Each structure stands twice: as C-alpha cells, then as structure tokens.
Amino acid sequence: MEIKKSLFDNLQNFFGFDNFKGEQEAIITNIIQRRDTFVIMPTGGGKSICYQLPALMSEGTAIVISPLIALMKNQVDQLRAFGGTESIAHFLNSSLNKAEIIKVKQDVLSGETKLLYVAPESLSKPENIDFLRLITISFVAVDEAHCISEWGHDFRPEYRRIRQVISNIGDNIPIIALTATATPKVQQDIVKNLQMNDSTLFKSSFNRPNLYYEVRIKRNVVKEIVRFINTHAGKSGIIYCLSRKKVEEISEALNLNGIKSLPYHAGLDPKTRADTQDKFLMEDVDVIVATIAFGMGIDKPDVRFVIHHDIPKSMEGYYQETGRAGRDGGEGVCVAFYSEKDVDKLAKFMKDKPVAEREIGTQILKEVIDYAESAVCRRKQILHYFGENFDDAGCNCMCDNCRSQRTFFDASEKLRNTLIMIRELGEKFDDQHIINILMGVDTSQITAYNHNKLPYFGSGKEDGLLVWKSLMRQALLNNYLSKDIDNYGLLRLTKSGNGFIDNPHSLKFVLNKQMELAEDDSDDAAQQGGGTIDVELLKMLKDLRKKMAKQKVLPPFVIFQDPSLDEMCTHYPISLEELKQIQGVGQGKAMKFGAPFVALISKYVEENEIDRPIDLIIKSAANKSALKVSIIQNIDRHIALDDIASSKGISYEDILREVESIVNSGTKLNLNYYIDEMIDEDRQDEVYDYFKTAEVDSIDNALKELGSDDYTREELQLMRIKFLSELGN
Template sequence: METKKSLFDNLQNFFGFDNFKGEQEAIITNILAGNDTFVIMPTGGGKSMCYQLPALMSEGTAIVISPLIALMKNQVDQLRAFGGSDSIAHFLNSSLTKADILRVKDDVLSGKTKLLYVAPESLTKQENVDFLRLNQVSFVAVDEAHCISEWGHDFRPEYRKIRQVISNIGDDIPIIALTATATPKVQQDIQKNLQMNNATVYKSSFNRSNLFYEVRAKRNAIKEIVKFVKQNQGKSGIIYCLSRKKVEEVAEALNLNGVKALPYHAGLDPKVRADTQDKFLMEDVDVIVATIAFGMGIDKPDVRYVIHHDMPKSMEGYYQETGRAGRDGGEGVCVAFYSGKDIDKLQKFMKDKPVAEREIGTQILKEVIDYAESSVCRRKQLLHYFGENFNEAGCNNMCDNCCGPKVHFDGEEHLHRALSLIKQIGEKFDDCHIINILMGKDDAQVKNYEHDKLEYFGSGKEQGENLWNSLMRQALLNNFLSKDIDQYGLLHLTKAGNSFIENPYSIRFLLNQEMGPTDDDDTEDGPKQGGGALDTELLQMLKDLRKKLAKQKGLPPFVIFQDPSLEEMCTHYPINTEELKQISGVGAGKALKFGAPFIDLIKKYVEDNDIDRPVDMVIKSAANKSALKVFIIQNIDRHLNLDDIAASKGLTYEEILKEVETIVNSGTKLNLNYYIDEMIDEDKQEEVFDYFKSAEVDSIDDALAELGSDDYTREEVQLMRIKFLSEVGN
C-alpha cells in the first residue's frame, strides 16, 4: 500500500497528474519490481511516463535508448522543467561537444542523473560501455523497439546489437521495451532479439476513436490540399510527402495561398530543422510539410489534421504518422491521397534491394494497397493489421467507408469456391495466385504448377477481379484465412475457414471501390476544370465578349483566350487581375493585355446574380511551376535548337513542342524565328500565318485539312501556330 501511495505522490509531485492513464500504473509497478516489461501502446497513450516515473523512483540511472535526437532533446527539456534541475536528465549523442560529454559523465557518476538518453550508435561505442559499467543502472528502456525487426517499418541494424551491449554493462539489468506499432510478427521479433521471452506484455488497444480516416483518389492533390488547409485555417496540421522535392513544392503552394507553412526534411541544415520544429510547437507556423522524418517524438497535442500527399510504404508508418493528430482527444482528420503510380514508384525503389528485403517490402506494401482500395471500415482494417479484432459498428461513422455508399454482394458461393481451392492446392500460395487461377489468367506460376488444368481455372472470370480482391481481403479480416507473413504471405485456412467449407452459410461482403484513373501533380499543367458545375449562361456571355474583342482587334477569338480558360472562369469567377492570372492558360501577359473587360463582365454578373464565389477554389500555383519552363525560355532566348533543348532534358521532340505551346498559350512571347526560318521556307510560313489570321478555331487538324496534308507536316503547322499566337496574341 505504501508503494501505491508513493507512486501517486510522485506522479502528483513531479508531473502534476492525479491519475494514471490506461495501464500505466500496472506497467510502472511491474518495472519497479525489477521485471522485464514489454509495452505496446499507441501514439499518445503515455508511453514515456512508463519509464520516466520508475526511473525517478529507483536507485541509480535508467538508460533510455532512442533513435531520435529530436525526441531526446524534447523529453530531456520536459524532465528538467518538471524536476527543476538540469542534472536530472541528460542525453548522450553525436550532437554534443567534448565539454558537454564531460559534464554529462560527471553528473551521472555523482548520482544526480536519473535518466540518460542514448542513441543506439553511441551505446555501442566501447568507451561508453566502459563508462556505464562504473554506474548503477536501474533498468534499460528501449524506445521505438520496432526498429529491431526487419518487419517493422523503421528497421535499424544497430538496434539488433542492444542485447549484447546490455549484457556487457551488467548482469540482470531489467529491460523495458516500448513501441507504438507492433504487428504480432514484430512483437515476436522484439522479444526474441532482446531475450525477454518471460517479459510481462502490456498491449493497449490501437483504436484512436477520435481520428477520422479518409482515402481519396489522387487527382490534382496539391489543389485539394490547399483547399482543405484553407477550410481549416488557423488549425495545426502536418502534411507528409515521400520526396523532398514534393515537400518544397507543397510548402510553396501553401505559402502562395496565404498559409503559414514550412518544409521539413533531411536535406535541411539541422539548425533550420530545429527552428522549424520550435516554430510549429510555438504556433508561429500552422502547417509543416515533411518527409517522414518529422514529428517523431514531437509532443504537440493539438495537431488537427494529418494529410498524406503520397501513401506511406507501410501500415505501421501510416498508423504512426496519422497518430500525430488529435493526441489531446480532440478532432483529428487523416486524409491520404492514393494513386497507382505512387505504388509503382515505391516498387521500383525496392528493385535494387537484396531479395529477402525486397520480399518483405513487397508484403508490407501490399497491405497498404489493400487498405487504400478496400471498401471495408478503415478502422477494422487498421486494427486487424495489429492483431486486434474490431467490430465496425464501433467506428461510429468515423471513416469514409463507413459514411459512404456501400455495394454488397452475396458471398456464400464465392467464399466456398475460394476456400475449397486453397485447401485443394495445399495452402501453399498467396492471394494473387488464387485470384489468377479463378480469373483464368495466362500466368507462368499457374502453368508451372499445372493449376490451369484445375476445374477452378477461369471459373471466376465472370465475377471480375475486383470482386475476388474484395472477397480475399474480407476472408482475412473475418478470420476465415490467416496469412503467413514469414512465408511470402501464403494463405492458410483457419478453424472458421475449414468449418465454412463443411457447413457454408449465407454471408455478405462489400465490393471494393474502384479508385479510377489517378494522376500525379506533375501532369497538372494543362487547363483543368475546377470544382462546381459549369455556368453555361456566363460562358456564352464570355464567348460573345471574346468575339466582339476579336473583331475590334482583327484577331481570331482563340488568340485572346482559349475555350478551357473561359470554362475555368465560369467555375472560379475571377474578379481581379490577380485571380485571373491563376486561371490556366491566362498568365500575367494575357491578363494585362485582354483581362480588364472580362473581369468587369464577371464582376457585374456575380453581383447581379448574387453568386457565392468559391474563393478557396482559385488556388495559386507557383508562377513557373516547373524549372523546365524557365529553362526552355532561357534557351530559346539563346537561340538553341529545339532538338538540343529536348535532348538535354530527356524529352522527345513532341514533348518539347507541347511545353513551348503551353508557355505561349499562357501569354509569354517567344521568338522562335531563328528555328522556324531554318525549318520552313518563307512562302509556306506566310500561307499558314494567313490561314490562322482568318481561322475561327485553332485546330491543327482543321488547318491540315484546309492547307493540304501532302504539302504540310503536322509539325510545320504546329510551329507556325506557336509563332502566330506568340506574335499576334502576346
């Protein structure tokens, strides 16, 4: 009883809390009793308290092994603030000077330091091992313990040496391992490697009931992100991207649109990264755009949304990153953009890795694909991945799949067919192989095993691949099947699966949503229609105005603005030059030259019809979204051959012409005479130029039909059209 009282006294005196969260009390009591302890607790559950409090109450110094310098600094600062003395907690890592290291060692030797944070790389240095042997070590806490396992999302080889080092420091030192993400497989790996099979295991539920999960097909992602952030102005958020380049691009787009955002990635100077972190914590900045390195150990409780511009490489990564939202129990929205192209990129990265690593990576990535494409409750899938069964009714519509429209199918016969096939071929294959047999695919592995001779071969073709993908996923989620992740994801029948083959019963499954074609932001140069229905009445008025102006200036209408630009004006309603410049195909040149009457007309139309303008939809993009445009303009100014410009950027001739066309369409003047004069003789040039002067539309096909495709090539007409638009329109 005395211990219990002193436990609460210490909690109150040191941290100012009256009560423990979840299983904290049981965990701390177990550590104080000198037992090995394994804590699996989701982000925000209060893991650090589990080793901080017993360290303060024990004789000697507790060693905390952590891979993250940012996290160490953060926790040491907090402990010093609570304890009122700097010597109570220290860290030992590569960022310290020699003088710093001496001060740390003096404090530890004198018994003032209760917690010493060490990076695994520093721990393995012989001089540090020798030093730690001189001290009384109360216990060793291994934080982020999933780094031990190759099946974890953040494997670090130096973590596998920790057990050996602990044995060198002293005998019978208790170990506490902690992680926020551990699948059953990773859990087993950690215990085996740290030789703590007799440890007491405390596993909390992974359900974060306040988080809303959503996956969107990736179309115009940057535009959608800016729109989302503008709708949540003033709230803190983190946006994750897979590449540094995309981090910079998204941060720039947000700043252009009046959002205080900063990039964060490993390519930045450590001081800049530390400043960025502080600005986010101090709320000088609302949004951080980061590669996955950000947010580890950043204890900001009121992050209101986490957006994934790209799907992460693993479900653990996804869980941990989304877990940075709503740690105070308040609102937390998690939106991820999914595109097949992104998955292809991730698979390409894996091609150069050793075979074993590639196999593991492929298995882990497949879980991400299944999660994104499935129509089942997101929470149920996420928790199942961590070995937790969850009834989707408990989701309370806190994910897009539970809120959205559902398409069910009767699964009794299909499930029976799939399970019987798995049993017949001996439970030695993965889901792709099973689906290939059912779909009757011409697949090498199917033929090698002569599974194309089975009665099941092609028997599911009529139902389509999406149905079988949906069914296999849900057979796993509902525990008819289990997946042997160690053995390349081979499927085994469970007791429930075998029982279903014997006694099938009526069961309904959800059909996966078709994500449809998705694209990357890199292809967003062409005019895209914004959200909202097209205002046909305004479109007609704008076309009439364009015709009138064209007549006055003696120009074809398309030289002033092309149709896609007018259509975009009808969804965005730009009412000043700044807004007009953001319309695709307008640009600064055209906005100044032709914009005024269009702006006046739209402004009056908006007022007369009392239109609520979707201001957030007019999203500014960087004036020259790609450095490529600047490069092309500069090299045309230097009179370089178009073929050479294309070759130096790895483009085809057609691609370079398309880029040049986009530049000219937006109102930039380009003088290509030096090149055209070499390619097309003068008479031909004149004839095409005259044709475009009187043309109603700027179609190259119409021009070729009129001028005769025997006399002119498409390329010649295209070049002349560029020259015409540049000279006459810009």
C-alpha cells in the same frame, strides 16, 4: 503499498498528474522491480512516463535509446522543465561538441543525471561503452522498438546490435522496450532480438475512437487539400508526402493560398528543422508539410488533422502518423489520398532491393492497397492488422466506409468453395494466385502448376474481380483465413475456416468500391476546373472574345483558348489576380487581355447572385520546373531547339511541346534566331497570314490549308508558337 504511495507522490510532484492512464502503474511497478518489460501502447497513451517516472525513482541513470535527435531534444527539454534542473536529463549524440560531451559525462558521473538519451549509433561507440561501464545503470529503455524488425515501418539496422552492446556494458540490466505499433510478427522479432523471453507484456488496445479515417481518390489533390484546410481554419495539422520535392511544392501552394505552412524533411539543416518544430509547437504555423522524418515523439496534443498526400508505405507507418492527430482525445481527422501511380512508385523503389527485402516490402505494401480499396470498416482493418478483433458496430461511423451506403453480396457458398479449393491445393498459395484461378487469368505461375486445368479455373469470372477481392479480404478480416507472412503471405485455413466448410451458415460480405483511379496530379492540377460549366456565361465570354479579336485584328484563340474560358465559367474569377490562376492565362495574358473579362464576370456574378466557389480558386506557383527554366535560359542564349532537346535527352517533338506550354502560360519567347534558319521569310509570312485569319486553333487545319507537301507539322508548330508569343503575350 509503499511502492504504490511513492509512485503516486512522484507522479503528482514531478508531472502534476493525479492518476495513471491505462496500465502505466503496472508497467512502472514492473520495471522498478527490475523485470524485463515490453510495452505496446498507441500514440497518445503515455508511453514516455512508463520509463521517465521509474528512472526518477531508481538508483543510478536510465539509458534511453531513441532513434531521432529531435525526439531526444524534445523529451530532455520537457524533463528539465518538470525537474527544474539542467542536469536531470541529457542526450549524447552527434549534435554535441566536445565541451558539451564533457559536461554531459561529468553530470552523469556525479549522479545528477537520471535519464541519458542516446542514439543506437552513439551507444555502440567503444568510448561510450567504456564510459557507461563506469556508472550505475538503473535500466535500459528501448524506445520505438519496432525499429528492430524488418517487418516494422522504420527498420534501423543499428537497433539489431542493442542487445549485444547492453551485454558488453554489464550483466542483468533490466530492459523496457516500447512501441506504438507492433504486429504479432514485429512483437516476436523484438522479443527474440532483445532476448526478452521472460518479459512481461503490456499491450493496450490500438483503437483510437476519436480518430475519423477516410481514403479519397487522388484527383486535383492540391485543391482538395486547400479546401479541406479552409474548412478547418485555425486548426493545426500535418501533411505527409513521400518526396522532399513534393513537400516543398505543397507547402508553397498552401502559403500562396493564405495558409501558414512550413516544409520539414531530412534535406533541411538541423537548425531549420528544430525552428520549424518549435514554430509548430508554438502555433506560429498551422500546418507542417513533411516527409515521414517529422512527428516521432512530437508532443503536440491538439493536432486536428493528418493528411497523407501520398499513400503510406505500410500500415504501421500509417497508424503511427495518423496517431499524431487528436492525442488529447479531441477531434482528429485522418485523410489519405490514393492512386495507382503512388503504388507504382513505391513498387519501383523496391525493384532494386535484395530479394528477401523485396518480398517483405511487397507484402507490407499489399496490406496498404487492400486497406485503401476495401469498403469494410477502416477501424476494423487497422485493428485486425495489429492482431486485434473488432466489431465494426463500435466504429460509430467514424470512418468513410461506415458512413457511406454499402453494397452487400451473399458470400456463404463462394467462401465455402474457396476455402475447399485452398485446402485441396495444400495451403501453398497467396490470395492473388487464388483470385487468378477463379478469374481464369493464365499467368506463368498458374501454367507452371497446371492450375489452368483445374475445374475451378475461370469459375468466378462472371462474378467479377471486385467480388473476389472483397471475399478474400473479408475472409482474412473475419478470421476464416490467415496469412503466413514468414512464407510469402501464403493463405492458411484457421479453425473457423475449417469449421465453416463443415458447418456453413448464411453470410453477407461488403462489396469493395469500384476505385476510379484516374489521377490528376500534374503541375496544373491545382488550377483545373471541377464544377459544371455555366453555359450562359460561356456564351457571353465567347462574344466578348470575338469582339476583342475583331478590334485587335487577331484570331479569337490568341486572346484566350477555349479551355481557359471553360474554367472561367466554373471558377468565376473577378480580379486579375484570380484570373492569373486560370489554366493557360498567366501574368502576360491577364495584363494584356484580362480587364474586360473580369469586369464582365464580376457583373454577371453580382446580377445573378452567384455563390462563387472561392476555395476552388487555388493559387499555385508559376510553373517553372527545372526543365522549363533551363529551356527559357537556352533560348535566351540562342541555342538551337534540336541541340537543347539533345542535351536534355528528350525528342524534338517533346521540346516543341515544352516550348508551346511555356508560351501558352503567358511567357514571351523570341525564337526568330532559330526559325529564320529553318523557314525562309516568304514562307514565314504565308503561315503568319494564315494564322491571323484562322477561325480555329488547329495544326491539322493549317496543314490541310497550306499543303502538307510544302510544310511539315513541326514547321507549322514553330510558326504557331512564334505567332502566339508575339501577339498573345
């Protein structure tokens, strides 16, 4: 009773809360009574209070092991604000200078410091071990404990040594391990590594009912993101990308489109990262575009959306990152973009890793792919991954799959036959192998086991791959099968699976979506058209182009090419600034030819009362990739094109394509120094005269007209580039 009163008094006095959330009270009581404690609690559940409050109430100093400097700083600042003194909490890590380290140690030795945050690397330094032996340690908190396990999404080898270091510091020091994401396998690893076999486990439900989950095919992704954010104007959000380069690109694109955004990744200096974090917390910026380095321990309750520009590496990572949305119980929208290219990139990253690590990584990635491609309730899949059964009726249509019209198929006989086959094969194969047998796919492994001679081989071909992928996925989700993840993901029949063979019943499964994975994530993706072409406007624009071409004695394609006109008829640009964003226009062409076109479009829009899709007119940074910039610089220095190609490790055809792309986007290049060496003056004049009168923009037509015996394709391409650069830009 005394402990209970003291708990509530301290909760009120220190944190200003009247009541505990969930199992916080039981967890805190357990650690105060010096028992090892294992806490699995989703992001937003209030994990930090589970070690902060008992540290304040216990004799001595609690050591909190935390993986990120930013996370430590954030929590120490909060504790100092609550407690009113600087010395109540400190961190000890590589960001401190000698004088700061001395001050920290003085405060700890004097007994003023109740929580000392350390990185696992700092903890294992001999001088720090010697120091910690001098003080009374109330307990050790291992935050983000999933970092211990290779099956966790953020494996840190230093975490493996924590138990050894604690044993070196002293005997019988209680441990509280905390994580927001832990599959059954990760839980086993944590308990085994920290030697917490007698610990009390507190596991909260992983369900976050206020979060809406959605997976979209990755097409025109910048346009999609800008449109999404514009419909959530003024709300805070995080966008995760896999690479630093993509983080910078997306952040720049958002700013160009009037969205206050900053990039965040490990390549930025610590001060910039800290400033970015502060600006996000203080709402000076609305959106952070980040690698997974951002977000651990960021205590911002009102993040309203989390977007994954690239599919995440693991379900744990996905859950942790989406968990940063709606921590206050309010709106939280989680959108992930999915493409096969992303999957291929992630698979490539794993190619050079040791075999065991590659096996683990492949299985972890496969779970993400299955999640993205499945038509089953997203929430059910996430919770199943963490060992929690969930009736998808409880989703309340808070995922795209539950909101959409789904197709079902009769699965009873198919499931029974598949379970029988798996049992007869000795439960020694993974789901892909079983699907290959059913589909009649003769891989080297199938042949090695003579499974191409089985009566089942090819028996499911007529049903199609989607049916079997759907069946295998839902057999796992509904616990007819389980995966032995310690053993290459081999399938095992569960009690329910064996029971279904003996007593089958009517069963319907959801058919997976047909994933159309044509990705358009090129540099120009932000500028691509997405609507139906306005045929009437197109005719008017072509007439205007023809009229202008006659006035300027130019072929029409020099003014604007057909794809540019097509896009004008979906985006309706009514200013030169908007016209510059149209594919193949750029600054030069817009200034030289644009005014009559935007005037015509503006008048057309007004007269026909057209509701322009403003959010689709996405501004993007000029396409000045490192290669293009280098080519322009080399041409300015009069370096021969074949020498530039050789120095860049690309073919001559590729360099011509790059130069053509630069000219088409409106940049003027002077290639006379090179062309004069390659083609004599008379032949240049002949080609130039041809292009002046050409009806269509076609190298094939030029070859036919001028004679393939007299000119090569490359010579005509060069002359066409010269012609467009001089007259069009």
